[in-house]
Amino acid sequence: MTLKKHLLERIAQDGPMSVADYTTECMLHPTHGYYTTRDPLGVKGDFVTAPEISQMFGELIGLALAQSWQDQGHPEHFVLAELGPGRGTLMADILRATARVPGFHDAAEVVLFEASPTLRAIQAKTLKGHEPRWIGSVADLPEAPLYLVANEFFDALPVRQFVRDGNGWRERLIGSEDGALTWGLGPQAEQVALKDRLNDTKDGDLVELCAAAIPIITVIAGRIGTHGGAGVIVDYGDWHSQGDTFQAVQAHEHCDPLAMPGKADLTAHVDFEPLALATRAAGCAHSRLTSQGVFLERLGITARAQALATQLDGPKHDELVAAHRRLTHPEEMGNLFKVLGLYPSPSSPPPGLEP
Numbered sequence: 001m002t003l004k005k006h007l008l009e010r011i012a013q014d015g016p017m018s019v020a021d022y023t024t025e026c027m028l029h030p031t032h033g034y035y036t037t038r039d040p041l042g043v044k045g046d047f048v049t050a051p052e053i054s055q056m057f058g059e060l061i062g063l064a065l066a067q068s069w070q071d072q073g074h075p076e077h078f079v080l081a082e083l084g085p086g087r088g089t090l091m092a093d094i095l096r097a098t099a100r101v102p103g104f105h106d107a108a109e110v111v112l113f114e115a116s117p118t119l120r121a122i123q124a125k126t127l128k129g130h131e132p133r134w135i136g137s138v139a140d141l142p143e144a145p146l147y148l149v150a151n152e153f154f155d156a157l158p159v160r161q162f163v164r165d166g167n168g169w170r171e172r173l174i175g176s177e178d179g180a181l182t183w184g185l186g187p188q189a190e191q192v193a194l195k196d197r198l199n200d201t202k203d204g205d206l207v208e209l210c211a212a213a214i215p216i217i218t219v220i221a222g223r224i225g226t227h228g229g230a231g232v233i234v235d236y237g238d239w240h241s242q243g244d245t246f247q248a249v250q251a252h253e254h255c256d257p258l259a260m261p262g263k264a265d266l267t268a269h270v271d272f273e274p275l276a277l278a279t280r281a282a283g284c285a286h287s288r289l290t291s292q293g294v295f296l297e298r299l300g301i302t303a304r305a306q307a308l309a310t311q312l313d314g315p316k317h318d319e320l321v322a323a324h325r326r327l328t329h330p331e332e333m334g335n336l337f338k339v340l341g342l343y344p345s346p347s348s349p350p351p352g353l354e355p
């Protein structure tokens, strides 16, 4: 049975489904899910992420985390964790860049949170020799200082969408008509989680709610608040997202999210304010949102690119120049992508995320 047929049957049985339920089916269905069945990354895949563009991204983040570890008294055991590590490229770059930081590798326990068995197998290969351990739930993160990265993880979590109607909301739902998946709206209802959004929206406005992100960020902030550490969360989005950002991408092109369930990547922009609020509620501090371009410049990406450039010529040199531009330029990833830093209240933010 195809995933589309499965979805149509589910809708026939249970009625229209939320965007979040649709996303979960499309991404994580055990036999047809997008992430469960493939490696979507890279030039031949559907999308390219910062660590896949250049090793500089992971190297600079690695050195920032190591600096933060030293600033916090270099605890002799800590967890070096990543959420949604993709091919393991970012963690590999972090580990390579920090290999010469005295004591860092000996103290680090590498822990990965990954839903896809396909990507887990690739991560195991990429990170051979570092003995990573996979956890099935973020709640399984050990009670220890935590240094964590997440790049393009939160955008992959399912969102629900709501359209304002008076002082209530109508949920955007996916139903079916003549064997096709179609959009519709549920009945008007109050939504406790959207109470604050009545202040900055008007009738007809659409907002998104990523409920799955909150328990995850709460655990992470709890570990960092209690045991120390730092978190670097990179994603596209803004402090307060508004409007429909639910999107599908296949072979580097945007497509209709309902057209090819399970065959296109589905994401939504990250709404950073709820993450930041949950961070504080869990006893941890957070940095102001910094754009990826500014973050990488502060960490010295231009000097790093210049140093690498002296060893290269021809197409490799041009590739490096293009990668630097792609990661930092405001018209490329520099502005769209944001970085949120987590750190224990009395400490300073991780390097690159100072106010």
Ligand code: SAH
Binding pocket: 027, 035, 041, 049, 050, 051, 052, 083, 084, 085, 086, 087, 090, 113, 114, 115, 116, 119, 150, 151, 152, 153, 156, 157
């Ligand atoms: N961080 C990587 C990959 C980003 S793609 C990079 O920058 O290249 C999103 C990653 O999150 C993939 O590894 C995907 O399998 C994982 N992922 C998506 N939803 C998840 C979930 N609910 N739980 C755990 N991992 C998830």
